Structures are given as C-alpha cells and as structure tokens.
Amino acid sequence: MMRFLSLLIIVLLLQAPAIRADDLAADRKQILELGQLTAAPAMQQAEGFAGETGLRAIFYDALPWKGKPTKVFAWLGLPANATGKVPGVVLVHGGGGSAFKEWVKRWNEYGFAAISISVEGQTDGSDPALEKGTKGYRRHAWAGPQRNGIYGDSTEPLTDQWIYHAVADTVLANSLLRSLPEVAADKVGVMGISWGGVITSTVIGIDDRFAFAIPMYGCGNMFDAGNHYGRILGTNALYREAWDPLVRMDRVKMPVLWFSWPQDAHFPLDCQATCYRAAAGPHMVALVPGMGHGHDFRPPHGYAFAESIVRDGKPWCVQTAAASTGDTVRVEFASTKALDKATLITTADGGFTGDRKWAESPASLERSGDRWLVTATRPAGTTAWFVNVHDGDLVASSDYQECK
Numbered sequence: 001m002m003r004f005l006s007l008l009i010i011v012l013l014l015q016a017p018a019i020r021a022d023d024l025a026a027d028r029k030q031i032l033e034l035g036q037l038t039a040a041p042a043m044q045q046a047e048g049f050a051g052e053t054g055l056r057a058i059f060y061d062a063l064p065w066k067g068k069p070t071k072v073f074a075w076l077g078l079p080a081n082a083t084g085k086v087p088g089v090v091l092v093h094g095g096g097g098s099a100f101k102e103w104v105k106r107w108n109e110y111g112f113a114a115i116s117i118s119v120e121g122q123t124d125g126s127d128p129a130l131e132k133g134t135k136g137y138r139r140h141a142w143a144g145p146q147r148n149g150i151y152g153d154s155t156e157p158l159t160d161q162w163i164y165h166a167v168a169d170t171v172l173a174n175s176l177l178r179s180l181p182e183v184a185a186d187k188v189g190v191m192g193i194s195w196g197g198v199i200t201s202t203v204i205g206i207d208d209r210f211a212f213a214i215p216m217y218g219c220g221n222m223f224d225a226g227n228h229y230g231r232i233l234g235t236n237a238l239y240r241e242a243w244d245p246l247v248r249m250d251r252v253k254m255p256v257l258w259f260s261w262p263q264d265a266h267f268p269l270d271c272q273a274t275c276y277r278a279a280a281g282p283h284m285v286a287l288v289p290g291m292g293h294g295h296d297f298r299p300p301h302g303y304a305f306a307e308s309i310v311r312d313g314k315p316w317c318v319q320t321a322a323a324s325t326g327d328t329v330r331v332e333f334a335s336t337k338a339l340d341k342a343t344l345i346t347t348a349d350g351g352f353t354g355d356r357k358w359a360e361s362p363a364s365l366e367r368s369g370d371r372w373l374v375t376a377t378r379p380a381g382t383t384a385w386f387v388n389v390h391d392g393d394l395v396a397s398s399d400y401q402e403c404k
Contacts, residue, residue: 045059085182
C-alpha cells in the first residue's frame, strides 16, 4: 500500500507541472490578446469636473469585471494653438495616485495630446468617507478592480485580476487617443510612474502600436528583487510565467526610456537593467541621483526623450559602447545634444541597490562629432557603477554595471 501511494504521489508530481504549464500558456495567450483592443472605446463627458480650454474629464468604456460593465475616468487634453496633427501620450499613475489633470497640462505645454487614466476605478475627487487626513480618491459607479497589494489577486480568474484590467485600460486609452482627428496615430507613446511603470513595462510587450515608452521607476524581473517584491513574487508562478514584463520583452521594438534613480526603495537597478537588456528595440537610461520617488511631473527627461522620438525617430542620447580595464571605465555615447559634463556614479556596497550608498566622482568628457567618450577611474572596492552625462538639467546614463 505504501509503495502504491508513493508511486501515486510521484505520478501526480510529474503531471502537475505539465498541467500548470498548459494553463500558463493559455494565460499568456489571453494576456497577449489584450493587444487586439484596437477599436476606439466609446467615451462620455464626466459631469461635475471643471475643465479648461482643450482639457476635459471623460469616462471611456472598458472591459467587464465580474459580469458588470466598467468605465475608466480620465483627463484628456490637446495642446493649444496646434497646427496639424500632434503627437500624443497615455499617462498611467502609480500607487496612491489617480488621473492627474496637471500631468496632462504639462504634456500639452510640450505640444503633446495627452490622456491621464485612473486604473483603480477612481476619479480624481477625494472620498469624503475616508478618515480626515487620509489621502484617497472617490470610486465611481462603473469601477473595475482595485490593486490588491503586489499581485495579491493572482488566485482570481485571469479576467478578474487588477493587472489584466489595468493593461486593458491602457491599451484602450491608446486606441482612443490615436483615433482623435487632431492626433498623429503613429506618434502616440506611453508613460507610467511606479505601479504605472510596471503597467507600462507590461503593456509595451502587448501593444506594439506605441511609438515610445517611459517606465518611471517600475520595471519587470521583480521576482528577483532583494526586497519585499522579491519575497512576495519569488514564489508566484503566474507572475513569473505570465505577468512579468520579461515574458514579452523580446517583443518590445519601440524606443524606451528607463527612468529612475539609484536609491529607489521599490524597483532596483539590476532588475531594471535586466529588462532593458532583454528588449529588442533601442533603449535610453536616465538615473538621476537624489530624484526621489513620487508623482513629480517637473523633471524634463521624459519630455526631452519623447520629443526626440517623434522628431528624430531615436533617443537624443544612447550608450554605444562600454568597457572597463582594471579600475578605468570608458563609455561612449551618441548624442544629438551638446553635452557639458560627465560624472561617475559608484557604490562599494552589496545587496538591494536602493539600500546602498552611492557616490559621485569626476569623469572626463571628450567629443568627436556626435560621439562623446567618457573616461573615469572607479574607486577601490566598487561593486556597481554607471556614468551620467549632462546637457544642462538633462541627464542620460550608461547601462547599469555590476563589477564581477
């Protein structure tokens, strides 16, 4: 009897992975099919929200959730005094955020049509039911799911999961924005902050219509992160095999700006680097020391990147070569802007990149045509490094490097 039970257990263990693999393959197929939501969704004016010239609050139709119809609240804006068709951008907020009117206005000032969407069934109005001093947004009558921690609803049916709807909402926003007669459909990009960066990293492997992408902080490969993300996602098979942006990063052909800072407490530089090294298309990196983590729409880096893509078809600055000999590092950049400074950013610590101490040291910068060579000496004991080059307030970075 014991021998029979042992054999039965072995058979079941051998069968379970095969069955689960089939399920995961079906999940991946269903996720990829979200890229087929190319028809512009119906939209309606959102009543009770004060608009401005060229800027209005809307709802647009989204996918059903648990058998009920849903809509997405968004701010939609067009640049003033535009002539001809303009480029556009879909904007996705992070945790604790919502559709931001100011974010749309900022992109409009740079000449882009913009739609900022709410991906947790909320408007941008505060919820009076919350305790005084608590920040939160009022959910509307057509709300879909809210985010449940870190993929905390992974045991729910795929089409009931928050990330499924967040990705669908972003694809539909793209379809809506590019359908507007004022917008150049082939010049619509996407930017997301924090959790919005996770959504952006995910959606660019699903919807190949985006002209450019800017994941700020958020990235994939988080099952390998040395923080709470790694502890939670390391054993989540659905995330690793179906939802992680790395699953589809080889499909990413559009230019991508990976925008963050070295001490981010949520999304480590090594996980981010794994993503951009796996992407099939061109990438630019901007790692800005001291930037902080939040919904800050002032940094110029995303706007400059987007402008270079829609104008020139390529990032304004990219690393073209990097090498190290002993403690000497040499990095070459191609830049359409005149660079004025270079710095070497290093750490002597190990572990999670956001917990390390990072230091800046001088680097030499030489120009040869549109090529720029940076040379620097790594301090003794350096465990990881990257180079920053500057054009005024703009920063472009080399790829993140771990010392072997």
